[in-house]
Amino acid sequence: MAHIVVLGGGLGGVVMAYEVRATARKEDKVTVISDKPSFDFTPSNPWVAVGWRTPEQISVELEKPLAKKNIDFIPVAATKLRPETNAIELADGRTVNYDYLIIATGPELAFDEIEGLGPHGGHTHSICTTPHAKSAHAAFEAFVKNPGPIVVGAVQGASCFGPAYEFAFILDAELRKRKIRDKVPMTFITSEPYIGHLGLDGVGDTKSLLESQLRDHHIKWITNAKIKNVSADKMHVEELDENGSLKKEHEVAASYSMLLPAFRGIPAVRDIEGLVNPRGFIIVDKNQRNPTFKNIFSVGVCVAIPPIGPTPVPVGVPKTGFMIESMTAATAGNIGEILNGAEPTHEATWNAMCLADFGDGGVAFVAMPQIPPRNVNWAAEGRWVHLAKVAFEKYFLGKVKSGKTEPYYEKAVLKLLGLEKLKT
Numbered sequence: 001m002a003h004i005v006v007l008g009g010g011l012g013g014v015v016m017a018y019e020v021r022a023t024a025r026k027e028d029k030v031t032v033i034s035d036k037p038s039f040d041f042t043p044s045n046p047w048v049a050v051g052w053r054t055p056e057q058i059s060v061e062l063e064k065p066l067a068k069k070n071i072d073f074i075p076v077a078a079t080k081l082r083p084e085t086n087a088i089e090l091a092d093g094r095t096v097n098y099d100y101l102i103i104a105t106g107p108e109l110a111f112d113e114i115e116g117l118g119p120h121g122g123h124t125h126s127i128c129t130t131p132h133a134k135s136a137h138a139a140f141e142a143f144v145k146n147p148g149p150i151v152v153g154a155v156q157g158a159s160c161f162g163p164a165y166e167f168a169f170i171l172d173a174e175l176r177k178r179k180i181r182d183k184v185p186m187t188f189i190t191s192e193p194y195i196g197h198l199g200l201d202g203v204g205d206t207k208s209l210l211e212s213q214l215r216d217h218h219i220k221w222i223t224n225a226k227i228k229n230v231s232a233d234k235m236h237v238e239e240l241d242e243n244g245s246l247k248k249e250h251e252v253a254a255s256y257s258m259l260l261p262a263f264r265g266i267p268a269v270r271d272i273e274g275l276v277n278p279r280g281f282i283i284v285d286k287n288q289r290n291p292t293f294k295n296i297f298s299v300g301v302c303v304a305i306p307p308i309g310p311t312p313v314p315v316g317v318p319k320t321g322f323m324i325e326s327m328t329a330a331t332a333g334n335i336g337e338i339l340n341g342a343e344p345t346h347e348a349t350w351n352a353m354c355l356a357d358f359g360d361g362g363v364a365f366v367a368m369p370q371i372p373p374r375n376v377n378w379a380a381e382g383r384w385v386h387l388a389k390v391a392f393e394k395y396f397l398g399k400v401k402s403g404k405t406e407p408y409y410e411k412a413v414l415k416l417l418g419l420e421k422l423k424t
């Protein structure tokens with residue numbers, strides 16, 4: 001009998017647990033360890049922040065659905081991983097031993113790298129977690145009573161740009177609905193070298209698509225931006241030129257702001273030599289397996305993926321839901337093979353595919369592979385993206401509740417786009 005532990009109960013971890021349950025042998029034990037009792041569907045956080053969803057609508061209590069699939073659940077945070085003894089120390093003093101470990105903890109949010117950034121003692125809001133989105137919503141309701149300038153964007157070192165664009169357009173839609181958009185100057189501030197870069201050097205024509213959307217919605221922008229510091233009503237921003245030298249300094253007024261932070265690995269794993277890169281992300285080979293500790297695998301945002309190329313201000317590569325599904329499927333296949341005495345053969349596709357909802361429209365893109373030149377480099381816009389995103393939410397929450405394992409949705413979207421045959 002082997003004990004397979006999945007660390008993290010988010011988008012990657014829960015699906016991972018279901019999938020590895022299906023590929024492991026009957027006698028093997030599967031356990032999920034998470035620092036909270038529920039699963040939150042992170043892609044819906046921008047909707048929570050404007051009141052289009054409540055946190056309860058996008059959360060699932062994990063104990064029962066996991067138990068139904070014969071998966072143990074420990075809702076206690078891991079404080080330290082000891083890979084040399086195959087042990088995880090937990091916040092309640094317990095130690096859990098494993099034969100195989102899959103790390104799916106997502107990121108730690110590096111707000112402390114910029115003065116005044118973030119919701120904990122800083123001056124910017126966040127949509128990275130559902131509790132953050134809930135307090136961003138409370139602040140938004142206060143803001144609309146006394147509107148002023150809004151800043152939305154992503155800071156230096158960020159890797160998740162789609163949700164920043166989404167949130168800017170969703171705020172714009174909500175402010176129009178409340179008929180106060182005319183009282184709110186909006187600025188999009190990003191470390192990307194150009195609008196629509198997305199950490200992927202653009203996909204299809206995301207540059208023109210997103211620039212024209214920002215223009216159409218009267219949102220100004222600053223690219224190659226480094227946030228120096230944020231105070232209660234403004235932020236100090238350095239705009240760099242293409243060589244990385246200072247081009248212009250900006251003092252941007254903000255009554256309400258949301259900036260996506262840089263990510264790094266969680267403290268429980270961050271300083272383990274051979275396991276992580278300098279930012280604390282888990283190093284994996286093509287089979288999602290760590291080359292030093294061969295019984296450790298990793299999926300999701302905590303996986304180390306190098307940036308697509310140098311940029312004047314550092315930007316990382318986004319890890320989206322569809323890519324994460326392909327990492328979980330490959331990992332489950334590989335652990336199944338190892339348990340049956342074979343070498344792992346499954347590889348994730350690591351393609352980027354994303355739906356960015358704008359409330360009444362949206363932009364979708366597919367990049368296969370992630371690094372250009374690509375076989376598929378496609379982006380489009382339309383109201384259907386909003387509807388597809390609602391379907392994505394329903395599909396995923398259903399998957400978490402029921403324990404279904406196949407990545408139906410990726411197939412469905414590719415089919416919708418006529419790209420099914422091109423899937424690599």
Ligand SMILES: Cc1cc2nc3c(=O)[nH]c(=O)nc-3n(C[C@H](O)[C@H](O)[C@H](O)COP(=O)(O)OP(=O)(O)OC[C@H]3O[C@@H](n4cnc5c(N)ncnc54)[C@H](O)[C@@H]3O)c2cc1C
Nearest residue numbers: 008009010011012034035042043078105106300301320321
């Ligand atoms: C605001 C936002 C919107 C996004 N929208 C989309 C989208 O529309 N489409 C898309 O494809 N992708 C989207 N993404 C990207 C990506 O799909 C999500 O970030 C996704 O949640 C990542 O899944 P994950 O499992 O890697 O991490 P997470 O979902 O963050 O899960 C990590 C889990 O580990 C737990 N954990 C953390 N530390 C510990 C610890 N010490 N011990 C135990 N458990 C721990 C956390 O509580 C959490 O449950 C979005 C990301 C963000 C931030």
